[in-house]
Amino acid sequence: MSEIEPFFVMEIQRRALELAASGRDIIHMEIGQPDFGAPAPVLHRARQALQESTLGYTETAGLPTLRQTIACWYHHRFGVALSADRILLTTGASGAFMVLLGSLINPGDEVLLPDPGYPCNRHFVRMFEGKAHLVPTEAQHGFQPTVAQLKAHWGPRTRAVILASPANPTGTCIEPAELEAIHAWVREQGAALIVDEIYQGLVYERPPYTALTLGDDIFVVNSFSKYFGMTGWRLGWLVGPAECQRAFQRFAQNAYICPPALPQYAALEAFGTDSLAICEAQREEYQSRRAVVLQHLAAMGFTVPAKPDGAFYVYADCSAFGRSSSELARDMLERSGVAITPGRDFGLAAPERYVRLSYSQSSARLEEAMARLRHYLARG
Amino acid sequence: MSEIEPFFVMEIQRRALELAASGRDIIHMEIGQPDFGAPAPVLHRARQALQESTLGYTETAGLPTLRQTIACWYHHRFGVALSADRILLTTGASGAFMVLLGSLINPGDEVLLPDPGYPCNRHFVRMFEGKAHLVPTEAQHGFQPTVAQLKAHWGPRTRAVILASPANPTGTCIEPAELEAIHAWVREQGAALIVDEIYQGLVYERPPYTALTLGDDIFVVNSFSKYFGMTGWRLGWLVGPAECQRAFQRFAQNAYICPPALPQYAALEAFGTDSLAICEAQREEYQSRRAVVLQHLAAMGFTVPAKPDGAFYVYADCSAFGRSSSELARDMLERSGVAITPGRDFGLAAPERYVRLSYSQSSARLEEAMARLRHYLARG
Numbered sequence: 001m002s003e004i005e006p007f008f009v010m011e012i013q014r015r016a017l018e019l020a021a022s023g024r025d026i027i028h029m030e031i032g033q034p035d036f037g038a039p040a041p042v043l044h045r046a047r048q049a050l051q052e053s054t055l056g057y058t059e060t061a062g063l064p065t066l067r068q069t070i071a072c073w074y075h076h077r078f079g080v081a082l083s084a085d086r087i088l089l090t091t092g093a094s095g096a097f098m099v100l101l102g103s104l105i106n107p108g109d110e111v112l113l114p115d116p117g118y119p120c121n122r123h124f125v126r127m128f129e130g131k132a133h134l135v136p137t138e139a140q141h142g143f144q145p146t147v148a149q150l151k152a153h154w155g156p157r158t159r160a161v162i163l164a165s166p167a168n169p170t171g172t173c174i175e176p177a178e179l180e181a182i183h184a185w186v187r188e189q190g191a192a193l194i195v196d197e198i199y200q201g202l203v204y205e206r207p208p209y210t211a212l213t214l215g216d217d218i219f220v221v222n223s224f225s226k227y228f229g230m231t232g233w234r235l236g237w238l239v240g241p242a243e244c245q246r247a248f249q250r251f252a253q254n255a256y257i258c259p260p261a262l263p264q265y266a267a268l269e270a271f272g273t274d275s276l277a278i279c280e281a282q283r284e285e286y287q288s289r290r291a292v293v294l295q296h297l298a299a300m301g302f303t304v305p306a307k308p309d310g311a312f313y314v315y316a317d318c319s320a321f322g323r324s325s326s327e328l329a330r331d332m333l334e335r336s337g338v339a340i341t342p343g344r345d346f347g348l349a350a351p352e353r354y355v356r357l358s359y360s361q362s363s364a365r366l367e368e369a370m371a372r373l374r375h376y377l378a379r380g
Numbered sequence: 381m382s383e384i385e386p387f388f389v390m391e392i393q394r395r396a397l398e399l400a401a402s403g404r405d406i407i408h409m410e411i412g413q414p415d416f417g418a419p420a421p422v423l424h425r426a427r428q429a430l431q432e433s434t435l436g437y438t439e440t441a442g443l444p445t446l447r448q449t450i451a452c453w454y455h456h457r458f459g460v461a462l463s464a465d466r467i468l469l470t471t472g473a474s475g476a477f478m479v480l481l482g483s484l485i486n487p488g489d490e491v492l493l494p495d496p497g498y499p500c501n502r503h504f505v506r507m508f509e510g511k512a513h514l515v516p517t518e519a520q521h522g523f524q525p526t527v528a529q530l531k532a533h534w535g536p537r538t539r540a541v542i543l544a545s546p547a548n549p550t551g552t553c554i555e556p557a558e559l560e561a562i563h564a565w566v567r568e569q570g571a572a573l574i575v576d577e578i579y580q581g582l583v584y585e586r587p588p589y590t591a592l593t594l595g596d597d598i599f600v601v602n603s604f605s606k607y608f609g610m611t612g613w614r615l616g617w618l619v620g621p622a623e624c625q626r627a628f629q630r631f632a633q634n635a636y637i638c639p640p641a642l643p644q645y646a647a648l649e650a651f652g653t654d655s656l657a658i659c660e661a662q663r664e665e666y667q668s669r670r671a672v673v674l675q676h677l678a679a680m681g682f683t684v685p686a687k688p689d690g691a692f693y694v695y696a697d698c699s700a701f702g703r704s705s706s707e708l709a710r711d712m713l714e715r716s717g718v719a720i721t722p723g724r725d726f727g728l729a730a731p732e733r734y735v736r737l738s739y740s741q742s743s744a745r746l747e748e749a750m751a752r753l754r755h756y757l758a759r760g
Contacts, residue, residue: 010440010633017439037434046430046642054417055612059397060390091471091614094636107487107509123634129487129509232435232641234471234614253390254503256474260640261612262426 008345012329016339027369029357030339032168033231034312039278041269042228049265056261060253062089062237063264070237073271080212088238088248091259093198093223096238097124098255100219103247104192105130109159114145115347116315116354118168121196131157136349139305142172143315147181154189161186164196166203169346169356170315171308176209183214194219198236201227201279203310204287217241224263226311227279228270233263286312289359289366296370297357300377312360317353321377324352336376338369388725392709396719407749409737410719412548413611414692419658421649422608429645436641440633442469442617443644450617453651460592468618468628471639473578473603476618477504478635480599483627484572485510489539494525495727496695496734498548501576511537516729519685522552523695527561534569541566544576546583549726549736550695551688556589563594574599578616581607581659583690584667597621604643606691607659608650613643666692669739669746676750677737680757692740697733701757704732716756718749
């Protein structure tokens, strides 16, 4: 494990917390989590579970009623008919990736991942002695890989491709037609297509989408963390082919016994009408915030080469300021009290050119952050 | 991962749940979890956290106040001075083993574990391409390995020893003098001594103990699951040398970001006077149950070659009944509705001779279970 680099956003967060503890007012644009907590109906159900259940272990795959609830939601929302047996509740999306890659990857297997991308995904590959092969992407394709790029990077040991849509750090979605072409190619190679959909639902100018519409052989990772605002609850899920479920459950049993019980009871309310109405109102709020941030960044001289479709991130090119993004992020935190994440967390292709800003803050705080940035950049 | 055998207790539990769903009254003596839930003060604190916190990610190592609370408890209860920096909160004890073995083990490294023992521990070793080397133990030593046995099984790639006290499936504790000798030997070899103390506090005729009294180089895994009755909450902790903490946190960040937030807030109350008084009353209840089960088992012809010191398990020799423990457990479940765990989950040395019975049931239910067993055995 000594190869696995630290996760820089957490280091920046630590420094930000230190500064805050010393009395500074820090604006956290480095954090990848919603500022909204769980919707009220979910909290209500959690209180009920605290009262009614001893909260022992659940089934390793999760509460059968919750698996069924998720299956119904896929059917209702996306028109995808899915047996509840194909859904495994997990300890966060992290748990889903662990189960999935722990089950699929043998030492030496290669996994293709887009660069830039969320760092933990490639770290999981290495954790199981696989080789994470980063595929540089282009801004003109929304930092999503094309089927042609994946073909060019394909090797004899390539065992899987991991995509994310909406993606972190860019907020961009992959076009369904491109994904379909990628799916066809990956299937032809007998490899696995894994799609990280943890920001599903948080999209602003297009309908939510799931890769499961393309076929039963796709692996999808999802979570209650983002759209439902439940990061600290640590509950996610994994959808995969029926024939993989036994292996997944066996791995999960050994790795963590079962996902946490209380969040599972609480999540039974997540897909209810009242809860979804709250989440949709929050989505609209994010959409306004995105507009605020994009407008200010453009005025300050940042460029955003791929407009984010979803999530709550902007991946901005800061090369106009004549410093690496790491230097800029560090200095900006110390001098203006605004924490952002340098690109080096997300890949090797052009990390020093980009920073990630998260707009999971109130519009008022975002305006304040933008004012501080403007002032900071003006001082030079 | 295809090498990792299923965890039989979970399979038996699944069959038991099926039978229960079909209307049968099943007594669950296969389950390794307390029937008591969390103490009332912990539940109260959980309700408060639901109200006051958005329950976002916590620090990867866990809430600083909870780490401090645990450190104080070690000092107060065991006289061990421990910096809070040496404590990592984890997603259950499973998370602690994952972080520990994921950080310590390189492919091909060997880890010595007692046989019988808790199966997940050896599975974690294999998950990281290590080799779990089982050391057969003897009933006369309480199924705990002696330093002489460990020396005999030591090899050039041996990197760690994992012990458990009280142990699962036997409920036995290792004698402090033997542990001290083992510690000295392991240290001399430059290897790691890992002690699983997740049943700490659940001991009946001796004071609770921690291996941390022996030195700063020992790794200890603990959990809120057993003594505090919080299995489904998935919160544990890992104590290790200061110099390992950065590697642990890095691994944990990547593997699961942070342990679940709500259980951490709730656990702040676990070591309070009111909570401990409740847990102590429960411990006394377990002690009575142990007496009930031991008495009945002896009368029926089971032998218990090592009297359990703690936990809530009896590891009983069923060879007098002329069938393997697997056959006996399966048949007994179908015909008497009492679920127990066959020895094969716990090792290779003599698994078909033993069954594990968990007495985490009310005395009334245990009496009923014992009556059913007596009736079942009488029918032959």
